[in-house]
Amino acid sequence: MLNIALPKGRLGERVCRMFEAAGYPCPGVLEDQRRLVFENPAAGVRYFWVKPSDVPIYVERGAADLGVAGKDVLLEAEPDLYELLDLELGRCRMAVAAPLGYRDDGDRTLRVATKYPRIADRYYAGKGREIDIIRLNGSIELAPLLGLSDVIVDIVETGTTLKENDLAVLEEVFPVSARLVANKASTKFKTAEIEQAAERMKGQIGR
């Protein structure tokens, strides 16, 4: 039996359909909003819905053998696991954004609002830029509008939210997409099952 952690939300639903098409269906998994665990013994899978940022924790700690997480979540958590596939779903980018017309003069500590403090820290450390990280949990776009921060580091999908708030992308940090990840120890004991699941999922990419 493979335990698979799925990220709650739109991406998780698309991934779930992908697993279904790859031969791992599970009745009810997309319909029932309240249940958290779904099992299909015939297909050898047990799915559970978790908060997207918790997927790496479930997988790293072995509660799930496999999971699907965005590259943003993985780079922030830096879990010790195998990243088996880029599922090429949920594409967006991690970017630095600021109010239209903003220019970093470089003579002051840059105030950065973000949900991703480690990513922001690594990015600016790589550039040798002194920053002050302001960790927020949502509505990051508000921070520069109210003068709480100079810039934000956040994921940008279409850019509509930025545009509506008179913000623009300054720099792209890295592209983001959903990744299939596996627990390292599980891979040693469920080798064939995990390899087969990864191979079948590979066949579904881009379909």
Place this chain on the structure above:
Amino acid sequence: MTDQGLLKSEERAVYALRRLYRHYGYLPYRMSKFEEYELYVQNKDFLISDRVIPFTDTNGRLMALKPDVTLSIVKNGEDRTGCKQKLSYNENVYRVDRKSGQYRELMQAGLECIGDLDGYDLFEAVSLAAKSLALLSPDYVLELSHLGLLNAFLEEAAGDETLRRRLAALVAGKNLHDLRRLCRASGVSAEAEERLCALAGLSGSPAEVLPRLRALCTGAAEAEALGELEALWNLLAGEEGAEKIRLDLSLVSDMNYYNGLVFKGFLKGVYESVLSGGQYDKLLQKLGRSSRAVGFAIYLDLLEGLERRPRELDADVLLLYSPGADPAAVAAQVRRLTEAGKSVSAQKAVPPRFRYGELIRLEEASPC
């Protein structure tokens, strides 16, 4: 309650491992929990945990709680041709958890073989690692690799150390998609990219993997590392439990610390590797010694993962006595029951959530 039942899995393991290591001439080594902070400052590249817990002792010296055992063992000792120092240990180490940032006390057991090493010593270390795992659980996997191979492939791919480290991290995560992207973005040749990806994807039984690895290896440094792996497998293949040994070339371990052979052990039911080891000749060189070294550590705390069953009973018998009871009568009843092989908790009232097999009231108990 049996004696075995009283021992936790990590306590049983300590005894079993100590016996195993003594059989092979590894002498127990006992050390202080403290070490001079300076030792870790000078050798921070060789620390598994990059943060140590410092404190000032009564003489004003800056000390540290030991984050690692190996450094303390290898800083002493002498190098003699043909001789090897074989030591085993069971110690607590103190580290800062990478994720939570909290201090943690970890129980480690392991062994070190330091001196004029040869192929036999490498085989003995790996064989004892496998035997150690077998003592802990019948469902184990011991994974091997050789950093000489990865280093040779990385040097071919990139001249820049930072890039090599980034490539190595992707190999360790079996992340072939990002490995290819990074190779392309960094100007790594198509041939080096293919070889690196092929290496990262190689895992399985040594009998299957070694021929595929031989086809990949072209340079002299690679051939030497491959030769060591092949020689090792020739010795291991005849051992009991050889089917539980795998080669996985994505096994990177800490490249500052280890060189050459590296290995990790996994137990079914434990979410991360419980055993980690390899050759660490560079540390000896740094300390000005000519010896080579191989060793491994077992993280005994992780064995708790094997035993997640709740305790069935807190005591076989709950002996209840009234506040005015004669202590001698209580003592006599407890003696009678314990001598009959039962565990007893003598109480004046039933403690909340207490689980017992039988309740005996002192007043109703048969006189001794």
